[in-house]
Amino acid sequence: MGKKLKLFAILLLTMALVLGGCSSNKSQGSSGSSASKKIVLGFNPWPGYFPWYIAQEKGFFKKYGLDVQLKQFSALSGMLNALSSGQLDAAGVTINDMIVPLSKGVDLKAVGVYDISNGGDAFVVNKNIKSFNDLKGKRVATELGTVDHLLMLEGMKKAGLKESDVQFSNMDISDAGNALISGKLDGASLYEPFISKATSSGKAKVLFSSADMPGLITDVIAVKGSLAKSDPKDVENLLRAWYDALDYWHKHPDESMKIMAKAANTPVNEYKDVYKTIKIYNLDESINAFKKANDYSSLYYTGQETAKFLKGQQMITGNPDLNKALDVQFLKKLQAGK
Structure with a gap:
């Protein structure tokens, strides 16, 4: 009888620990995100992507319950191949760079805007x-x-x-x-x-x-369509971590520049000058880029013009579905404070 009681007590304790662990995981991140699978985020050495290193250094991924691996590629082609083959869950690319994989049926979503190149x-x-x-x-x-x-x-x-x-x-x-x-x-x-x-x-x-040519080169936050569909909260929290990094950069410019320059293996004084040619978008500017217009301020127009260019280079044959690929819903949820 005593052994049965002890066994029952052990079972109760085990259940309590399991339930407690689940409760702890669900409380991670201010948005209530559960602990997530690893997200592999890739990009080339373009400085507009390097605030991700601030997010990593200052714990903004963990803040939202995310496990993110940053993977830097020396060549754009290698990164695009990794994204198209599913080795990456998210990436830093230009809207132009998305056109080839989209035309081949790769399911990608542009969910935010990093920046525009203004001489970069x-x-x-x-x-x-x-x-x-x-x-x-x-x-x-x-x-x-x-x-x-x-x-x-x-x-x-x-x-x-x-x-x-x-x-x-x-x-x-x-x-x-x-x-x-x-x-x-x-x-x-x-x-x-x-x-x-x-x-x-x-x-x-x-x-x-x-x-x-302002707006010709716009960098976007791209994610796999499967990630946007199965783990939309992870996509939202990834964006939250990004804007937290930008906010930290604004409040702590010297420390942030040191973090990014170190990741770029470049002296701080040299790296600081690079950002004079890049306009980082805030949340409202990013949302506005998803509106349709007949100039390079619109991701739709830029994508369409790029498709024409790539057809001329015989790199694609069909037109990608930009209505499906450009997904502003996650940014709007952040804007609404959800």
């Missing part, structure tokens, strides 16, 4: 080049089919040139920057911090940049 992407040339016309027959490079490729072609088009007027090579951005500095290229379409590294060498200068 540029066509950089040998310091002796004075205009696009000087590039006829010269060697230029960037990553094929990317937004920096599009930016280069837009600059050439304004000058009355076609891609066939130059010797184009498909090259990773970091490699293209190094090749430009070493004199192996005459021009390269780059993004920060590779622009600054090239121009600070004294051997190169900016000829044309995203500041000449």
Whole structure:
């Protein structure tokens, strides 16, 4: 009889611990999120994505009950392949970069906006080049089919040139920057911090940049469609962690810059200058970008124009369903305070 009572007591204690653990998990995060599976969040070295390191360092993921692994890729192509194959749950990409996987049936959702490039992407040339016309027959490079490729072609088009007027090579951005500095290229379409590294060498200068075409390059928070459908609270909390990181950056600029510069393996004073060419969007600005308009302020318009460009490059055949891919509901819940 005594053994049965002891066994019963042990069972009661075990149940209490299990129930207590469940209750503890459900209380994680101010939004009431339960403990979640790991979210792998990938991005390339674009500085607009680096506030995620503030979120990681200051515990904002844990605050909302999230287990997030940040994964940085040296090349955009590698990151896009990982996103398209399902190895990533979320990513930092431009709306332009989403078009190819969307056209192939990959289920992705753009759920927020990081920033727009306001000079953070540029066509950089040998310091002796004075205009696009000087590039006829010269060697230029960037990553094929990317937004920096599009930016280069837009600059050439304004000058009355076609891609066939130059010797184009498909090259990773970091490699293209190094090749430009070493004199192996005459021009390269780059993004920060590779622009600054090239121009600070004294051997190169900016000829044309995203500041000449505002809104052309807009970076978005992309997630797998399955994550948005099965774990919508995780998506909301991921956005909450992002805006907490931006708020912390605003209140503690020096500490935040040190965190991001360390992650970028770049001196703080150099990295600080990079953000002069990037406009980080707040919540309201991000929501406004999801509205339909006939200019690059709209994600719909930018996506449509990018699809035209990629068709011209024979990289896609059909039009992606932007109405399905652009999902503003999560931002609106944050705005409503839900």
